[in-house]
Amino acid sequence: MVSNISEISDLLHKFNTFVITTHVNPDGDAIGSEIALYEYLSKLGKTATILNHNVTPDNYLWMDLENKIIRFNPDEHKNLIQKVDAICIVDTNQPSRLRSLENYVLESPAIKIVIDHHLDPHPFGDYYLIDDDATSTGEIIYNLIKQSNDIEINKNIASALYTAIMTDTGSFRYPRTDPQIHIIAADLISSGANPTEIYSNVYEEWTPGRMRLLGEALDSIKVTANGKIAYMVCTQSMFKKTGTNEVETDNFTIYPMSIRGVIIGILFNELENGVKISFRSKGSIPINQLAKEFGGNGHLNAAGARIFNASLNDIIPRVIERAILYSEGNIPPIIGQ
Template identity: 45%
Template sequence: MVNFQKLKNIILSNNTFLLTTHVNPDADAIGSEIAFYQILKALGKKAYIINHSETPYNLKFLDTDNVIRQFNLDDYADYFNQVDVIVALDFNRSDRTVSMQKNFERAKAIKICIDHHQDPEKFVDYEFIDTDYSATGEILLSLITETKLVQLTKEIAEPIYAAIMTDTGSFRFERTTAKLHRKVATLLETGVNPTEIYDKIYDQSKFSKIKLLGRALESIQLSANGRIAYMIITQKDFDEFGAIESDTENFVNYNLSIENVVLGLLFIELKNVFKVSFRSKGNIPVNKLAAEFGGGGHTNASGARFFDRNMTSEIINQILSRAVSYIK
């Protein structure tokens, strides 16, 4: 249960804020940052948004004020020591900030976390976390509606809609309830255009992404008598098509579209990291599977990153072996 009055008091009692989110941000991450920024702007507060990763090209339309900055030590390290509050949005472990981790941890500012993922790390002063919410953006919507902190405008509603729409799989995942639809209706009443937002996020892909998707689909293999499906993307694939990491968003879900498959995996080889995405159906807790390899997330959607290992057949087989134990 989120203490919205406490969150409201922290916001009103301070003047300068630094907002950040996790590596390789999705629409919930970017949408939550922009929505929170617009809330602070409406209150006359000063806010900065600084992320480790560049904003994916299909989400840049959410940043209408062009305020998101990509972190580098020379330009932005001092920002962590110049604000009253640092806000971690849509993540609950400090290592998810990657290059900013030391600056985040050493900062003297009040640190708060607003998130909906499971198994949070104790890395902030105040946690506003509830796993019952469909998205971090939904938490921000409840902050507004329950405390009357600001008026819900289209500038705030649009990024919140993008956050909720994407994190619910376009309103088909488990946390898509009648209550959530009533909340989303209030967003549409501000003038948000759902057709336009869906088109910008999902139907304006670069050609390189579609070519990479083809390679990923071509790589799909089945395991555990057809109950597990997995795909592999190598650095060579990225180089061949000129694609980037954010292009792989939602690729892993294609595994679950195969009949009888209940657990899907996506193995991604990048220049400096090896990444695994986990997805499942029903009550298969892939967050626990991901945790075995230093990752985490939701029951049915999780991930893990390896900064000290290459993608080898050995580690792939090790993860597949452990995955089998979760479907028995």
């Protein structure tokens, strides 16, 4: 059921116990949205628990000094998922992206509320607050809190929402950045968010290993399609050599996209059991459609896919072959994998 803010607000006021969760490898929008929603529910006198498949990335731990976010353990938490009144799924609308929580969430009798800004929601929830024109899920939750008009946004909520919006807008430079999102950011700053500290916490706390990984990734960059496509590769051996993992490639896509003339940038991450692909594009190139060809999805200019039981040697040529068509303006019909 597609809902509006008023309906979702009524549900949050009606129920008393909640589980909040998000997608595998949570980013700033996911973590910030979870923290903000948790704080909001707590201010309403509700009991909420955040359960995630992954541990929180190091550069977002500063938002959760009280350890509100718990890594999901079936033995410890399956009964909780069964007993709560509602489960709020934020920043994803695909149950498969919940990974270890997927079956427990699907089997729970709890009301499922999906709050997200991505296209093509899977019909597993009971209520959907979807705005695919929003810059971020954080923007949607901001509007939910403001329109509910029952609490004051404090520093914790403001900082979490500012982080969500900042990271999903590429620090306010992606195409959906408009006057309204700057007005929202200004309000969050007035409510206690510190832009300098938040940016530093998120982007200026790299480990030496991550910096070395970036060096290896930059060295892997290849340019094709007459300079219109650039892609980079991070392999398992690179992760082991630098003591890092795929989570630490967050935002690496800005580098192939920074090359003059490039309109499609792609990052391939080798997983232990497959390949993760991050797609970016400029202008009107529907990179989410390319992602769909490989089982993924996303937005017009930013999307992703995760392919299991596949190798880089198999996937890279297939993806580049299809990407070339997009770079030439020949947007093809979606084909099977």
